[in-house]
Amino acid sequence: MRYSRYFVHTLYEVPKEAETPSHILLLRGCFIYPAAAGVYSLLPLGHRVAEKIKNILRAELNAIDGIEVTLPVLNPAELWKATKRYYHIGQELWRIRDRRDREFVLAMTHEEIITDIAKKFLRSYRDLPVMLYQIQTKIRDEARPRAGLLRVREFFMKDGYSFHPDFEDLDAYYPRIYNAYLRIFARCGVTAVPIEADPGIMGGTGSHEFMLESPSGEDRFVVCSQCDYRANMEKATGLKPRRQDPPGTPPPMEKVPTPGIKTIAQLMDFFKISEEHFLKTVAYDADGELVLAVVRGDFNISPTKLANHLKAVRLDLAPEEALAEKRLHGGFLSPVGLEPGTVRVVVDSSVDDGTLYVAGGNQVDVHLKNVLCGRDFHAPEKVDIAEVRDGDTCTACGRGKLTIRKGIELGHTFKLGTKYTAPDAMDVTYLDADGENRPVIMGCYGIGVERLMASAVEQWHDEAGIIWPLTIAPFQIVITTLGKKTDVDQAAEELYRELTSRWEVLYDDRDESPGVKLKDADLLGIPIRVVVSQRGLKQGRLEVKVRRSGEVLFCSREELPALLEKIQADLMPEMDGLPFMPE
Amino acid sequence: MRYSRYFVHTLYEVPKEAETPSHILLLRGCFIYPAAAGVYSLLPLGHRVAEKIKNILRAELNAIDGIEVTLPVLNPAELWKATKRYYHIGQELWRIRDRRDREFVLAMTHEEIITDIAKKFLRSYRDLPVMLYQIQTKIRDEARPRAGLLRVREFFMKDGYSFHPDFEDLDAYYPRIYNAYLRIFARCGVTAVPIEADPGIMGGTGSHEFMLESPSGEDRFVVCSQCDYRANMEKATGLKPRRQDPPGTPPPMEKVPTPGIKTIAQLMDFFKISEEHFLKTVAYDADGELVLAVVRGDFNISPTKLANHLKAVRLDLAPEEALAEKRLHGGFLSPVGLEPGTVRVVVDSSVDDGTLYVAGGNQVDVHLKNVLCGRDFHAPEKVDIAEVRDGDTCTACGRGKLTIRKGIELGHTFKLGTKYTAPDAMDVTYLDADGENRPVIMGCYGIGVERLMASAVEQWHDEAGIIWPLTIAPFQIVITTLGKKTDVDQAAEELYRELTSRWEVLYDDRDESPGVKLKDADLLGIPIRVVVSQRGLKQGRLEVKVRRSGEVLFCSREELPALLEKIQADLMPEMDGLPFMPE
Structure with missing residues (x-):
């Protein structure tokens, strides 16, 4: 290509809001041009890079029996209502109406459409397994598009969907896609760290994220210093160090007036004890139900873990009115002294039964001292709802220390199971060799093309500009x-x-x-x-x-x-x- | 590919509404599957055909210096307001709002986005000419999706846009794209007839359509039996045979009471004369202005020709109230006796000055006999606004007969000129070699991928199924x-x-x-x-x-x-x- 007849117009100035290296350099190098916030045109150079990435995706997915299709952006809303995602997903799912007032969504992923196709065509065990994928335009009304191509409202996604006769078959296929993903990122020159992930709104029974460690990333994940354990923050667990109280019979609980004392710092000062001697209680509204979540004072609650435990679609901090209705008081919340059956309480596993805590008094300006779990309150739901902390000990090996890192999510693989094929979703079954009706088991697998392009730049650049990996260079x-x-x-x-x-x-x-x-x-x-x-x-x-x-x-x-x-x-x-x- | 591990599930039944061969066979052969009216998934076989067509498009367009890009589906509405198309295009332009209530359109074509890019990057004569194209998802809220892939609401379009320093350069480039189009269709095995076309909502100064003659088509075009003349109905002109009145001084106009006589058949019977002795007057509402259009009785008015002449964005039949306001009467309309300057009158060139007509009387139950154009009424705007008729003589050669044929529009090329780059549109200029600011001149060129696929099936099938051209066979x-x-x-x-x-x-x-x-x-x-x-x-x-x-x-x-x-x-x-x- 002759430069003089090509379309490259490098820029020396870029918009002030461009801060990450990939955003700045892709704009300066005339790879992309914004049409709106989070909406970009791929100019000739950017288009070439995207095509190379697409071809690597195709090669690796075809090699594991993937079959390419094209699914539409316009999705009838009914399908998304059948799987309830129409109701569960927030404003990032763009809902529109046609001239006859029929409702559509602009597809942000394609589980519904592909499952509808599976329902039509996959009838017999002989039709399974099959993996269909596409590389196609996705639209999401992101709340905060950012960092050029790293978080956008329109992009090419490679999304693949596999259909299996049973879980064993999905489990057997899963390593093939996982390894294909590793090869794809490596072929694109990007160092991907596979981590255990939370399935989130996709649902399902197991998943991995593939992360590029990067200061430009907005995801966080933990890495063990000793073993292979890697997980995202929503999923990661660390050992929770036990506290040891002095031996002897624990003293009885007592009320302590604490007028004007509100912050945890003030409390530590007042009681002369450190964070881990407190119970931290937070009230949530989980799909309309009031829930108290309790962790030891040196931990923070992970809303994702809590929501997963509750199977809640929406989880927000409880509003004042909801507390007032149950005669609870923000700032003095506690699992102690609640009338049985009035409020659901979830306690983190950091709270052990044998040690004493200071907790809220469930009345204004009162705290409770010498609170003993199991004696002064009961914790029928004691699970892990705490966020892992930098420096926690790895649960996998019991030796290494966990470090929290920032990263860019490059791809995601999910074992969906029957989330979309179950009778109360889209009800997709096949006839097995014995003539029995069985549910089809699914997996789904996504990679964003533009984000992968930007990630390559995040990893490969210097003061002077981009350093494209040879395999995806324009x-x-x-x-x-x-x-x-x-x-x-x-x-x-x-x-x-x-x-x-x-x-x-x-x-x-x-x-x-x-x-x-x-x-x-x-x-x-x-x-x-x-x-x-x-x-x-x-x-x-x-x-x-x-x-x-x-x-x-x-x-x-x-x-x-x-x-x-x-x-x-x-x-x-x-x-x-x-x-x-x-x- | 092994059939047993591929995704082909042929059907013996198809929806009753599938009537055209391509619709039936593409469904039966498992090439496509509907997601909604006019919205299809391309299943593996259909995807393969589409990819082959895309690759032929790329090869031919790269060969004429085309440079590929990708432009977004989401377009900020402001750009479409700048070119007025936001206001001029009807409901097929899908208007949506994001979570912050910003207005977008789902792009049905990309003149606005590409012109915005041109405005940013094409600054100097050295940057011109350049032709950018893409093969990308288009969305249109079609009123009547039909015939499978022949008219859909979402599809891949190859749209190309060329930018030139002047009209001469566009004129020099135009044959290259025109010939590339001929090669593209031929390489896809489809017999394309290039015809002169009306630029329609795209605007501009000249255009061609490429038609496949087919009973499944919904477009009509005319073909000369003798010469190369081919044009679409909106553009085609035929010779309008002159009428010859008997020699002698024409008699004066006279009023004739015609109580109860309404239809043209009744009038012919009453006056004992044939169609071509009448003036047919139709009232239109052209962007809010009342216009009377007059043709000889043996012709019909072409609304497109009339709208083009009037430069009207919207042209509808005038409502009763608009007629009443001017004291006109439907059924008795006439260009005769109107108060000067009250109503705009456009007369078709079929109406000659030397012959007598019967016209409406502009009052109920009255017609006028011996009406002479130029004597009894004036026609300051006498232009071609009549639809061509099957059997009319060709204006190009003056010998051949025109035949009207049904066809499928495969592609369209336009010389846009400055429609999008003019100061009152998006104002795109460049500095010429002498340092003068000049407007950039544009052309645009489109081919629908799925329609081309379906057209190949329309042309190549038999009782047993599809007969794919080798070049695009899956x-x-x-x-x-x-x-x-x-x-x-x-x-x-x-x-x-x-x-x-x-x-x-x-x-x-x-x-x-x-x-x-x-x-x-x-x-x-x-x-x-x-x-x-x-x-x-x-x-x-x-x-x-x-x-x-x-x-x-x-x-x-x-x-x-x-x-x-x-x-x-x-x-x-x-x-x-x-x-x-x-x-």
Whole structure:
């Protein structure tokens, strides 16, 4: 491609709101252009990168028996009502009406549509298993689009859906998609950390996220210092260190007036004890029901864990009125002294039965001292609802320390089970070999194309610009001429013609200064730069620069093809050593 | 691909509303599945065909310097307000609001978005010309989705937009896209007739449609029996045969009471004259203004021609109240006797000054006889607003007869000029070589992928099913085994392995009867069928059937590769003889 006839217009200024490296560099390099908040056009360079990612996705998914389809953006709302997601998902599900007032949603994922297809066509055990996938436009009315392509309202998603005769078959297939995901990210040059994940609104029985550790990410996940344990914050568990009270008969509970004392700091000061001696009680509204959640004072409640335990679709902090109705008082909440059966109480497993706590008094300006779980209040629902903390001990190995990291979610795999195929959802069954009707078992698997593109930039950039992994670079080679001499142009033209038969070449034939050309080549991040200059011609040599290493090599015209092949081999992603799941 | 592990579930029943061959066969062959009225999923076979069409589009457009991009479905409404299309386009433009109540449209085409990009990046004459295109999801809230993929509400469109420094440059580029379109349709195996078209809501200064003549089409176009003239009904003109009155001084106009006489048939009977002796006057509401349109009685008014002449965005029949306001009477309308300046009158060129007509009297139960245009009423706006008629003489050659045909619009090319770049639209200018600001000149070019797929089926099918053109067939070859013997399966397996290195092969390895397999192969329309049977094996020969011709050939295993190449060569579309425009 000749630069002068291509569509690249690099920018030196970008909008102030662009803060993450990928946002800034993709705008500056003319890869993308915003149409609205969180809505982008992929300009020619960006389109090329996206196509390369799509082709890697196709190759890896076809290799594990994936079959490509295209499903529509317009989804009839009835299907989403059948699975209840119409009611459970918030405003990010864009609901619209057609000219005849029929309701549609703009699909943010395609479980409903694909399950409807499965219901129509998958009738017999001979039709299973099958994995259908697509790479298609998704629309989500995100509350806060951010960071360029990292969180957007419209994007290409690779979403795949597998259908199985039973859980064993899904379990057998799952490692294949998991490993394909590892290969996909590796082939795109991005270091993905697979972590245990919470299935969230997708529902189901098990899932993994694939994260790129990055300061630009908005997800958090934990990593064990000793073992392979990796999990997202919503799912991660750490060991909760036991507290040890002095031996002897525990003293009885007593009321302590605490006028004007409100914050935890004031309480610690007043009682002269540290955080872990308190019970922290928070009131939630879970699908309309008032729930008190109790953790030890040195922990925080994880709303996701609590919601999962409650199977709640919506979980918010309880409003004042809901507390007043039960004669409870914010700031003095406690699981102690509640009338049995009036309020549901969920207690975190950090609260043990053998140690004394200070708790709220369930009346204004009163706290309770020497509260003993099991004696002064009961905890029929004691489960893990606490957020893991940086430095907690790993539950998996019992030795390592957990560290909390920021990351970008690159992909997500779910074992859905019968969430969408169950009789109370879309009721999809097949006839097994014995003629029995059985529910179809599902898995689903997603990767966002644009986010993967931006993540590659987050991982691979420097001061000067992007450093595209060779596999997804818009062009592999840029030919840059220095000086305007006829012989330079002629040599470059010949080189361009020759190299295009083997490589994707951007030939910078512009009438620009060497400085501008070299700067643009660095900004665009083309992996290999071949410089044709008058001095080089005289010396019979070409200058070859590897963008990633910065290495500069010299060679003759004859040596060039072999050198380029060698550089390519060096730049190809390493597949060995990926943390594959046994298949 | 092994049929048993693929996703093909042919149907013997289809919805009653499926009437056109492509709708029926694409459903029966498991190429598509409806999600809602006019909204389809492309199942694996349909997806494959669409991808082949997309690749042909890409190859031909890249060959004429097209550069691919991806533009978003979500378009901010402001851009569409800037070009006024927000106001001018009816309900087919889907208007939606986001969670912050910002207004968007779901893009049905992308002039606004691409022009916004042009405005940002195309600053200098050195940036021009450039042609950007995409193959991307379009959404239109069609009033009447019909005929499967022929008219839908969501589809892939290839839309391209070219930007030029002046009209001469656009005129020079236009034949290249026109010829690329001819090659695209030919490569897809579809016979496209290029016709002169009306630019319609796209605006602009010249355009062509590419039509497949088909009884399933809903467009009409005219073809000259003698010359190359082809045009759509909205644009077509025929010679309007003159009427000849007897020589002598024309008699004066006179009022004739016509009580109870309303229809044209009654009038002809009453006055004992034929249609062409009447003036037919119809009242329209053109963007709120009352307009009387007058044609000779043997013609009909073309609302599109009238709207174009008036530059009207909306043109409807005038309501009773609008007539009453001007003291006009439906059924007795006439251009005669109107108070000057009160009502705009447009007269068709079929009405000549030298002949006498019967016209309405502009009062109830009265007609006028011996009305002479120029004497009894004036026609300052005499233009062509009549629909062409089957059998009219061609205006282009003056000899041939025009025939009206039904067709499917496959593609459309427009010279847009400055419709979108003008100062009162999006105001896009560039600096020319002399440093002068000049408006950018545009063209735009569209092809619907799914409609092209369906059109191929409309053109290529028989009683037994689809007959895919080889170039867009989901698979080129189907291997069918007859009988369940081990040696048959083994031979087929080997053949499958061998052929897949060169061809796209669907291997029907199902445990089904020969009848079912052969019937499915015909329905799916795979161009070449290779049959492996026990008898064939014994005789050392394979049966090869060409779906299109029905020809059955026999060959040995060794002869097969050469035979397949020969069949392919025979099936490749002919490019010579296409009606190319001189470049």
